[in-house]
Amino acid sequence: MTNPYAAVAITKHGVDKARALAERLPGIDLYYLSKWARGDEAQLGYRLFEGPVKPVLQDLFKAYKGLMIFISLGAVVRMLAPVLEDKTKDPAVIVIDECGRHAISVLSGHLGGANELTLAAAKAIGAKPIITTASDVQETIPADLFGREFGWEIEGYGKMVSVSASLVNEERIAIVQEAGETRWWTYDKPLPAHIAVYSHAQEAMQAEFDAALVITDRLLEADEEAALLENGVLYRPKTLVLGIGCNRGTSAEEIERMITSTLSELRLSVKSVRNAATILLKKDEEGLLDVCRKHKWKLEFYTPDELNQIPLKNPSAAVYKYTGAYGVSEPAALRSSGAAEWLLEKRKSGNVTLSIARVPLASGGAAGS
Template sequence: MNKPFAAVAITKHGVEMARSLAETFPAADLYYMSKFARGDEAVKDYRLFEGSVKLILPDLFKAYKGIILFISLGAVVRMIAPILEDKKKDPAVIVIDDRGEHVISVLSGHLGGANELTREVASAIGARPVITTASDVQQTIPVDMFGRAFGWVIESFEKATPVSASVVNEERVAVVQETGESNWWMYDKPLPSHIKVYGSAAEAMNTDYDAALVIADRLLEADEEAALLRNGVLYRPKSLVLGIGCNRGTAADEIEAFILDTLTELRLSVKSVRNIATIDLKKDEQGLIDVCTKYGWELITYTPEQLNTIPLKNPSETVYRYTGAYGVSEPAALLSSGAADWLLEKKKSGNCTISVTRVRFDNDAGNDGEAAV
């Protein structure tokens, strides 16, 4: 069980299609009833089972991110009902009819990826994909997946359902985008007239709307939360870069605490940090590595020569003597983010220095990183 998907068949025709799919869709492990054994299962690493498929489904749910069932839709609904947990945990489930004419997205269409899996499998077997999710059918914003391709993180799912209803029911929706990628509209048609995009919370709050999608890396003020998140969802784009310098052997706990304190002071969300940037002398610094591992951040390093290409307001001869660079945190943050200026040029505490920049996205026009803080 080392592949992301499991394909399961319980009929003669289903086994035929499943074996064919296994050849064209190698991301799936294949399971079918032992009475349909061909003798080549061990060689092809196909799994055989006895008795009802219902008995193996709980284990498959835990082991795979998606399950492809060559079983009737009604039977599948009855079998999976007792083992469902939560839309954020349940795997994708899709169903294929016994003639291989339709591939149906059944469970976890968005978060679990069933809709995309449905399209991929339908293409592989020449079937028709059947997707009933309202946002897909209407070709509009999928609230629970908005920005996911860019790595955006939803702050809370509490209002995702009512906000989704507002989107698909064509109520007035305000998209407040202060930073992050702006090329999120995925359809080859204009943005619907009931969806309006605003560049700031203040701009949106001066208008009338029924629901809000807020894309920001800063902590909202109390009045903004009350107005925008009453029926709104807050997304955290990966828009912040932390330039870090530290003494050799600095503990991860010290680095982490310094980062969190600094972001709190700047009223920025740790969920919007994209990566840490530093000098290549620190590429093996265990404290930095441990913090990056904990938060899922990439550690990007630069040579002294690369760092010295960035003009600094306060170059340090002391840092140059030790590293060959006139600064570490400040130029590393600018190089990594592409920003023209810092949100925080440099702050030192204990064994660490930190600089903070906002990523300059391709869609930015004149935003050099200091706005909206």
């Protein structure tokens, strides 16, 4: 495989449409029966196969992010049934009739991206997209995709099915948003009356609701968790920025220990860390680089002049002597996050100095807008 998606066809007309799709939609490896070879397959990178398609489909199912199959829906279901695992693991599968009239989202519509793939494929060949997931049909929030475009991380899928049912059945929904991007309502209509937005967990706990979507970078208190997550889903937006300074040669273990213990003490989730930031002098600091690689955090670097543009409450002459900046962790956190204040101005322990800032909520726009 060289691309994330595979298209498969076994009939003459299916091959015509599959080739058209591969030409118009990027990221596709094309497979079809060798009896329909046209002689240009090697040049175009198309793959030919002999014999039954079932083992081919089952192998491709395990290798690709998504399959676009020009075979009847019933046949595809029967052939793929033995290899189905779980909606959090299975790839996207869409079926397109051999005349290219209909593109149907079959498997992993939300988490696997089949619905989006269906729309893209249909547009590419002029087909009618068929999507049957309830949240898409009703134009409401898909709980398993909520905030995905912003990078939000779901913490626990245990109540996903029941919360999704509450959404599509138009039961009372409490959305608690304490942090994160707010332009999550993408439909061209007002937020429905059965969905209420609250700015804090305690506010929502005074209301009556049937299900909750909780967006926060805080660690919930026991009473909040009991009330909101009994039938709720917790989302971790990427809102925390770590400004980090350290002595040369500081180990990754010491840096990580400082970060995790401080976040825990402040009741903040490590899953909500968006990135770290420091001075350009630390671009080769292995311990810091290792921590960021481990957690998949982007590490941003600033010159002393860039850091000195951020006003500090406690500028340090000693830090300036060695770095040319009056501070490292504090201005790096504010500059990277766009915040006006710190959640933690500065804490020093051993060889590490840490500051924490939160990306402003207002940067995402008005909730539900």
